[in-house]
Amino acid sequence: xxxxxxxxxxxxxxxxxxxxxxxxPTREFLKATFLLGVPFxxxxxFMIRTPRYSWSWNLAALLLLAVVAAYGYTLIHLPERIQxxxxxxxxxxxxxxxxxxxxxxxxxxxxxxxxxERMQKEIAEAQKEKEARQQLVKAQELLNSGNQEEARRILExxxxxxxxxxxxxxxxxxxK
Numbered sequence: 001x002x003x004x005x006x007x008x009x010x011x012x013x014x015x016x017x018x019x020x021x022x023x024x025p026t027r028e029f030l031k032a033t034f035l036l037g038v039p040f041x042x043x044x045x046f047m048i049r050t051p052r053y054s055w056s057w058n059l060a061a062l063l064l065l066a067v068v069a070a071y072g073y074t075l076i077h078l079p080e081r082i083q084x085x086x087x088x089x090x091x092x093x094x095x096x097x098x099x100x101x102x103x104x105x106x107x108x109x110x111x112x113x114x115x116x117e118r119m120q121k122e123i124a125e126a127q128k129e130k131e132a133r134q135q136l137v138k139a140q141e142l143l144n145s146g147n148q149e150e151a152r153r154i155l156e157x158x159x160x161x162x163x164x165x166x167x168x169x170x171x172x173x174x175x176k
Contacts, residue, residue: 132163155172
């Protein structure tokens, strides 16, 4: 059996390749490579078919140089983008679990990476979710004590785009 057709080699390699796609740094690297590699290939193909040192060949060479520079810039900043993505993902998980203060603390790490606007945006979103959850809990307490009108008023005030807003909508529909 030849090495190319040996399943004991091909199958583990295929599994390793697929497993790497679940690793965020690999996905980010592949994304940058494909996004900048496609224009590179097209420009290079044009450049090869064009007479050497003509104005279109020189323009293609400059474009290739720009694509290579953009690729280098992208790879240099790749670790920072990965850290930002990781922080935002971890914060989103904490918000989904209802651990709002921990999520805010996680989002505050974005300031150290030079992302203060993103930090403020994510913290504002977590605060909104926290306040909506507190309103929902208060409305549920009022419902349990029998005060449906006050509970309905609070449920209507919960923003619909929050997780608590989805639950509030369901509760309001059950009250009708």
